[in-house]
Amino acid sequence: MKINGTAYRTIWLAADGWGVEIIDQTRLPHEFVTVTLRSLEDAARAIKDMWVRGAPLIGATAAYGMALAARADASDVALRSAYAVLHATRPTAINLKWALDGMMAALLPVPVPERVGAAYARAAAIADEDVAINSAIGDHGLRLIERIWAERKAKGAERINVLTHCNAGWLATVDWGTAIAPIYKAFDAGLPIHVWVDETRPRNQGASLTARELNWHGVPHTVISDNTGGHLMQHGMVDLVIVGTDRTTRNGDVCNKIGTYLKALAAKDNGVPFAVALPSPTIDWTVADGLAEIPIEQRDPAEVTHIAGKAGNGAPATVQLTPDGSPAANYAFDVTPARLVTFLITERGSCPASRDGLAALFPEKAREYR
Numbered sequence: 001m002k003i004n005g006t007a008y009r010t011i012w013l014a015a016d017g018w019g020v021e022i023i024d025q026t027r028l029p030h031e032f033v034t035v036t037l038r039s040l041e042d043a044a045r046a047i048k049d050m051w052v053r054g055a056p057l058i059g060a061t062a063a064y065g066m067a068l069a070a071r072a073d074a075s076d077v078a079l080r081s082a083y084a085v086l087h088a089t090r091p092t093a094i095n096l097k098w099a100l101d102g103m104m105a106a107l108l109p110v111p112v113p114e115r116v117g118a119a120y121a122r123a124a125a126i127a128d129e130d131v132a133i134n135s136a137i138g139d140h141g142l143r144l145i146e147r148i149w150a151e152r153k154a155k156g157a158e159r160i161n162v163l164t165h166c167n168a169g170w171l172a173t174v175d176w177g178t179a180i181a182p183i184y185k186a187f188d189a190g191l192p193i194h195v196w197v198d199e200t201r202p203r204n205q206g207a208s209l210t211a212r213e214l215n216w217h218g219v220p221h222t223v224i225s226d227n228t229g230g231h232l233m234q235h236g237m238v239d240l241v242i243v244g245t246d247r248t249t250r251n252g253d254v255c256n257k258i259g260t261y262l263k264a265l266a267a268k269d270n271g272v273p274f275a276v277a278l279p280s281p282t283i284d285w286t287v288a289d290g291l292a293e294i295p296i297e298q299r300d301p302a303e304v305t306h307i308a309g310k311a312g313n314g315a316p317a318t319v320q321l322t323p324d325g326s327p328a329a330n331y332a333f334d335v336t337p338a339r340l341v342t343f344l345i346t347e348r349g350s351c352p353a354s355r356d357g358l359a360a361l362f363p364e365k366a367r368e369y370r
């Protein structure tokens with residue numbers, strides 16, 4: 001996507017041809033800073049400390065992390081150790097394991113001297129594939145938005161209101177985004193779209209990243225506190241909810257940023273369609289029951305007790321919200337059961353959130369994981 005007329009992806013090769021450039025997302029929305037990753041340790045830190053985040057981008061960064069590791073030592077032992085380091089960075093997004101498995105499958109059969117070249121090629125392919133997948137999700141999601149807009153327009157509506165949670169835009173992927181890709185395509189097609197952006201405490205990916213992206217692209221949007229969505233839905237002010245996901249089970253249970261479940265409950269109660277946009281690497285075919293089987297990341301309680309932003313003098317500042325001594329808990333994700341999800345939007349089209357729905361779109365996978 002473009003920032004002030006310049007096209008960016010979220011990860012690309014540095015001018016030296018081997019360093020890996022990323023946008024430090026902890027500095028957004030107030031500063032745009034890029035960082036060059038030059039080692040396995042750099043890549044692992046970038047994922048763990050959320051300089052990059054979002055399931056597809058975590059996967060792409062891990063892939064490049066393997067390439068950086070291979071430059072230092074491309075032996076089987078070293079690659080297996082790099083896999084373990086990267087895999088331990090964040091537990092919930094399955095794209096991380098998917099990308100690492102793909103790298104190992106591409107590298108281990110190759111003679112050691114050829115592995116660095118093979119690693120960069122595979123990482124670039126993973127990044128390019130993510131862009132193509134997300135663009136296709138955007139096209140399928142656009143058709144859904146067009147359908148809902150046609151209904152609303154016939155009833156006299158002047159705009160279509162979409163609510164989203166967290167950041168599943170281009171900053172969470174290599175480009176386009178998942179949940180936000182249909183929104184960009186709808187906006188570019190001239191639809192009168194407006195986005196309600198959940199702030200998404202505690203790290204505020206909605207307020208700082210989704211708002212930043214929509215603002216760069218010129219998409220009308222309004223940032224709301226996380227507790228507002230239910231009220232808006234009760235008053236007919238939300239036509240569609242679209243979110244992303246970090247891991248979706250073969251039965252259609254959706255794990256996503258904490259708070260997603262509450263939005264799905266409110267959507268169900270108010271008859272608002274609840275759509276989840278997901279690239280196929282986010283489907284964990286090995287898992288049936290999301291609540292029982294998906295590991296939920298718990299992060300530093302300081303993300304709850306403190307909040308970062310721009311001070312009155314324009315300088316970055318972090319302030320403490322809670323009294324000294326009050327403990328805090330920081331569950332980063334929750335699981336929305338398939339029964340609350342109206343559609344899954346994948347690169348192969350939309351389907352009901354069910355085993356049969358996913359199996360119809362991905363029959364080869366459904367056969368493999370019966």
Ligand code: MRU
Pocket residue numbers: 053054055056093165166167168169172173177178179205243244245246256257332
């Ligand atoms: O903790 P984060 O910022 O990595 O969480 C991101 C999300 O929950 C996104 O909704 C999800 O990864 C989908 S991104 C296309």
